[in-house]
Amino acid sequence: MKVLVTGGTGFIGSHTCVELLEKGHDVVIIDNLVNSSPKVVDRIRAITGRDVTFYKEDVRNRKALDEIFEKHDIGCAIHFAGLKAVGESVRMPLEYYDNNLNSTITLCETMRDHNCKNIIFSSSATVYDSANKVPLKETDLTGNCTNPYGWTKYMSEQIMRDTAFADEEWSVTLLRYFNPIGAHPSGLIGEDPRGIPNNLMPYISQVAVGRLDHLNVFGNDYDTPDGTGVRDYIHVVDLAAGHVAAIDYMEDHKGENVFNLGTGIGYSVLDMVHSFERVNNIKIPYEIAPRRAGDLATTYSSPQKSAEVLGWKAKYNLDDMCRDSWNWQSKNPMGYDTE
Ligand code: NAD
Ligand code: UD1
Numbered sequence: 246m247k248v249l250v251t252g253g254t255g256f257i258g259s260h261t262c263v264e265l266l267e268k269g270h271d272v273v274i275i276d277n278l279v280n281s282s283p284k285v286v287d288r289i290r291a292i293t294g295r296d297v298t299f300y301k302e303d304v305r306n307r308k309a310l311d312e313i314f315e316k317h318d319i320g321c322a323i324h325f326a327g328l329k330a331v332g333e334s335v336r337m338p339l340e341y342y343d344n345n346l347n348s349t350i351t352l353c354e355t356m357r358d359h360n361c362k363n364i365i366f367s368s369s370a371t372v373y374d375s376a377n378k379v380p381l382k383e384t385d386l387t388g389n390c391t392n393p394y395g396w397t398k399y400m401s402e403q404i405m406r407d408t409a410f411a412d413e414e415w416s417v418t419l420l421r422y423f424n425p426i427g428a429h430p431s432g433l434i435g436e437d438p439r440g441i442p443n444n445l446m447p448y449i450s451q452v453a454v455g456r457l458d459h460l461n462v463f464g465n466d467y468d469t470p471d472g473t474g475v476r477d478y479i480h481v482v483d484l485a486a487g488h489v490a491a492i493d494y495m496e497d498h499k500g501e502n503v504f505n506l507g508t509g510i511g512y513s514v515l516d517m518v519h520s521f522e523r524v525n526n527i528k529i530p531y532e533i534a535p536r537r538a539g540d541l542a543t544t545y546s547s548p549q550k551s552a553e554v555l556g557w558k559a560k561y562n563l564d565d566m567c568r569d570s571w572n573w574q575s576k577n578p579m580g581y582d583t584e
Pocket of ligand 1: 251252253254255256257258275276277278279280281302303304305324325326327328329344348367368369370422423424425
């Protein structure tokens with residue numbers, strides 16, 4: 246199938262392009278490069294030995310999307326494009342609502358008008374209401390988001406849910422990601438955040454490579470085994486494989502379908518630090534810092550529905566995630582700007 250991948254040069258999108266190409270799909274990427282490098286396209290080609298079509302365009306540009314759909318016989322779209330920094334979304338809500346909601350609406354309108362009604366959307370564990378008990382299931386309550394970024398995911402889900410409800414030809418798959426980390430084992434593609442990383446694993450990797458001095462552990466007085474926050478980390482290659490499984494499922498299932506993509510296992514911040522140190526034989530200096538606003542003590546998924554319905558399960562363990570994160574960071578100390 247020919248798959249349109251919006252945000253395909255980003256962290257998760259690039260790994261998904263590799264999986265798609267390796268499974269025989271054709272890939273057309275659209276990305277405005279607001280948070281990624283054009284070098285990614287050649288790296289995807291190098292890993293897979295296959296070609297990929299790339300358009301440097303904004304997904305909100307209806308004319309550009311029309312041209313792409315006229316030129317290519319797109320069978321389905323995977324919609325990764327979006328802004329994703331929680332703190333930035335609190336400071337710049339209008340930019341987040343504009344980018345993340347208008348890209349979703351423009352893409353869906355264009356798809357409808359070109360009679361391509363299969364979409365897979367990058368949603369997030371952040372849509373779950375904090376009142377739910379872990380493990381989080383797809384049927385649990387959503388909403389009560391704590392920041393504009395979270396609301397854009399919640400609202401995008403609703404927009405696509407309503408679209409599928411109104412027209413039974415649509416197949417809408419909402420994938421709720423937990424905490425993707427790691428990198429392709431080749432070390433050619435990986436996570437390359439701009440500025441100081443917000444998320445744990447890129448921060449640890451940048452401490453390891455000497456770009457940052459030490460890790461701040463945000464709180465050690467949570468109600469968890471060692472007092473630090475517990476999350477469901479998942480290897481980005483497993484996450485990418487989840488999208489290929491979702492395409493297979495979508496081919497004969499219409500309507501709205503929601504799946505968690507996680508491992509179902511929770512690790513604490515200190516588990517992450519100690520595993521990274523042991524696997525890569527590098528010391529990660531850290532200090533205990535105050536809690537970060539908006540953080541929960543513990544979140545992890547129930548991966549049961551994805552296993553039973555999609556036939557998808559994460560294969561990589563925490564050691565693999567730590568090894569591949571470091572393999573990427575050590576080979577690309579400044580990310581894609583290294584060369
Ligand atoms: P990323 O920033 O690396 O990738 C997003 C890509 O979208 C970037 O390449 C960016 O340039 C592009 N983009 C943004 N707005 C665009 C627009 N209007 N038009 C065209 N391109 C645009 O982020 P990622 O980590 O790969 O995340 C991909 C998706 O998954 C995002 O929607 C994100 O919100 C979601 N998600 C990520 C995580 C995570 O922990 N990384 C967790 C849950 C959900
Ligand atoms: C965060 C976002 C979430 C988003 C996800 C992926 C918040 C409140 N949540 O999730 O909405 O979907 O990223 O982008 O921002 N930690 C440290 N030191 C650090 C960084 C993190 O101790 O320098 C801790 C955190 O307190 C947390 C754990 O590490 O306990 C994981 O943090 P992070 O990687 O930011 O992911 P989430 O908080 O789960």
